[in-house]
């Protein structure tokens with residue numbers, strides 16, 4: 576996504592969140608805000624914006640760009656509404672590095688040992704995204720995507736470690752740093768969600784194919800029966816049946832066409848201790864890889880599986896001395912199983928897994944739209 580796309584996406588999210596209206600025509604955004612918000616935000620109830628140089632026909636449209644007045648007004652309101660906060664992880668437990676390494680199989684038991692090289696403070700942006708897949712059913716998933724300033728890619732974090740108490744640490748919002756991190760987070764999310772979106776799309780198109788086949792078989796049979804019963808005066812009836820078939824096909828396409836949407840729900844900036852560790856084969860001084868782990872998300876970053884290029888552990892070391900993930904190098908019989916993780920994307924932030932609606936086997940909230948009556952019954 577370009578910067579203009581990012582800004583546009585942010586604005587659409589923000590306006591919808593405020594209960595306003597926003598539409599785009601010829602590159603010009605028309606925004607309508609509820610009176611209570613337009614006053615608080617010190618903007619007119621209706622105004623136009625553009626991401627490019629305003630066309631002559633829309634000379635009054637304001638330019639939407641980093642640092643522009645409109646964007647600043649929206650950012651500050653979003654912050655006041657709790658969609659943004661900044662905090663610090665001040666005092667993690669003394670053994671957090673050991674614990675984080677152990678959780679990823681780097682405690683020596685799997686042939687890899689980690690040595691702490693240095694400690695620093697990581698500046699991390701956490702973006703909570705809601706991903707919605709809609710067709711005949713609706714699936715909703717929430718992801719925490721973290722980006723450390725200075726790194727070119729982000730990671731999907733588990734929810735549990737993120738729920739530790741943090742100390743408030745107000746900072747001035749730096750829009751440029753935020754947008755850089757947001758772009759990385761959006762790319763990380765797209766990459767992560769791609770297999771699920773593809774699978775959903777495939778399922779929907781298979782269902783659509785079956786439904787279309789069913790409709791054709793039903794109407795072909797009906798037409799045959801009518802022709803056989805009264806071949807002379809059935810033309811009017813056949814035209815009506817054809818029209819009905821067309822209507823059913825359009826309805827099926829509407830019902831089973833998959834749509835995927837991601838929206839940003841919250842942004843958090845957190846400063847947390849971070850360890851740089853060197854990974855060696857057990858009883859060897861040769862460094863195989865260097866990795867970073869922060870005390871907040873506890874995710875080990877900087878290791879890539881030599882076989883499949885995955886960047887998520889737990890990790891092991893092969894006979895040849897290569898670092899590989901547990902998928903590529905399963906544990907020997909009788910070894911302990913790797914610790915289980917609950918990745919984000921499985922439930923809402925802040926809700927305990929044992930509370931609320933039981934999770935579906937797919938690991939997300941899925942329900943048939945038919946079951947909740949949100950599409951017309953036939």
Ligand SMILES: [Zn+2]
Pocket residue numbers: 880881882883884885899900901902903904
């Ligand atoms: Zn692997």
